[in-house]
Amino acid sequence: MIMVRLIDYQATEPISMVNNNNPIAIPHSPNxxxxxxxxxxxxxxxxxxxxxxxATVGLRGVSGTSQILFKIFRDGKEIFSAQEGVESDPTSEVNYIATFQAIDTNVKKGSHLYELTAENITNGTEAAVVGPISFSGLAIAHDDEGRDL
Structure with missing residues (x-):
């Protein structure tokens, strides 16, 4: 029988719903x-x-077609990246939800800070975070007998 155990779970939801009235500008790379x-x-x-x-992030295109680069860092080291295109054409879609999953394997013992970041990698365009934002981490261990998941 395969045994796994939950060893930690953390979640945060800094913004719980979409709010186009209070956009948070996404800076251009390298910021x-x-x-x-x-x-x-x-x-x-x-x-x-x-x-x-x-991670789930609500986005809005402000001008042009932006490419938003999301990164996840563990203890300051990049471990994952994903990219999402965001258009600003008011006759089309301007609000987007980006959801993605990353898996960090064989993490060393101790406490680890995971950070979710965003940057706009397309010059001459503008995009913003409008919510929601959620970010969660579920740590799972194999059983003591070393069986695989």
Whole structure:
């Protein structure tokens, strides 16, 4: 029988609903904005583990067609990136929801800070975060007998 155990779960929701009246501008690369952060703790007896990270960000195109680069950092080191195109044409879609998942495997014991960031990598365009924003991390360990998930 395959055994796994939950070793930590953290979640944050800095913005719980869309609000086009209070947009947060997404800076152009190499600058970025930290959208959310969580701390996941891996105990010493969880050598075979993984952390499942799920992020959702509500976006709005302001001008042009922006390419938004999302990154997830663990303790300041980039471990994941994803890209989303956002248009601003008022006759089309201007609000978007980007949802993505990352899996961080065999994380060392201790507490780890995971940060979700966004940056606009397309010059001459503008995009904003309008909500919602959610970011969660679920840490799972293999059983003590070393069986795989």
């Amino acid at each position: 970025h904005i930290v959208l959310a952060a969580i701390c996941i703790t891996i105990p010493k007896n969880a050598n075979k583990n993984h952390v499942e990270l799920i």
